[in-house]
């Protein structure tokens with residue numbers, strides 16, 4: 001792998017997915033791209049990287065961008081964001097909304113455990129909040145992840161990670177060596193491919209956004225741009241959940257932490273006024289038009 005190859009790969013990943021490839025990522029590049037190199041008929045990863053630089057094969061580019069994403073996730077990850085949904089978000093909407101449809105967006109859903117956790121949590125809370133219905137949209141840049149999410153098929157290891165045994169028994173059935181989530185939970189989540197670098201406002205108004213464990217891979221300018229677009233999409237009384245290692249502090253004042261919570265944010269109304277859709281509509285999306 002030459003320094004030029006790595007530099008080109010880093011620029012490609014930043015432009016296509018926002019991923020910042022840190023220094024000394026040779027091992028990561030090797031391990032993630034070796035299967036793609038083999039599949040596409042290259043002798044090794046170095047050959048694949050040179051081809052990326054010298055010819056523009058869109059199929060290979062997409063496969064490389066997908067393979068370089070980190071898809072770590074599990075059911076009820078970190079627990080708190082799901083507990084807070086039940087203890088803070090649902091009671092607030094139960095009071096403020098007459099019609100019971102709450103639009104929830106999982107903005108980097110990986111293989112589906114996060115949106116399915118929300119669907120299962122809502123199912124458990126149904127008796128307490130009978131008029132609330134969650135309309136869950138789950139998006140990701142990775143076709144590979146979305147395919148798995150849509151199939152709703154998980155290994156024994158995956159269903160044992162974070163999922164309470166009672167929920168597993170209630171919501172999954174064994175299919176050979178795998179566990180499939182029930183049709184009822186699958187019907188409760190819509191999956192769609194979406195790149196966070198694109199113009200997000202086309203997705204419409206959201207009441208709750210889970211944007212967890214993806215901003216950590218972006219630089220500050222990209223984080224800011226994504227968060228500020230999310231602020232224009234979020235209802236004024238909406239909520240934003242970030243990952244445990246993520247914050248808005250020092251990036252944008254479009255959101256402020258909800259007092260007494262961690263990782264849960266609401267709109268900072270004084271700062272949000274300058275971010276109204278009309279004020280941001282002239283800004284281009286982060287990704288060049290026509291890029292996949």
Ligand SMILES: C[S@@+](CC[C@H](N)C(=O)[O-])C[C@H]1O[C@@H](n2cnc3c(N)ncnc32)[C@H](O)[C@@H]1O
Nearest residue numbers: 017069072073108110141142195196212213214
């Ligand atoms: C570490 S996973 C987080 C999954 C889940 N939110 C959680 O916290 O468990 C990060 C996900 O972000 C996705 N991702 C990375 N860059 C993206 C982008 N530009 N647009 C949309 N999704 C992206 C990856 O494909 C990956 O599935």
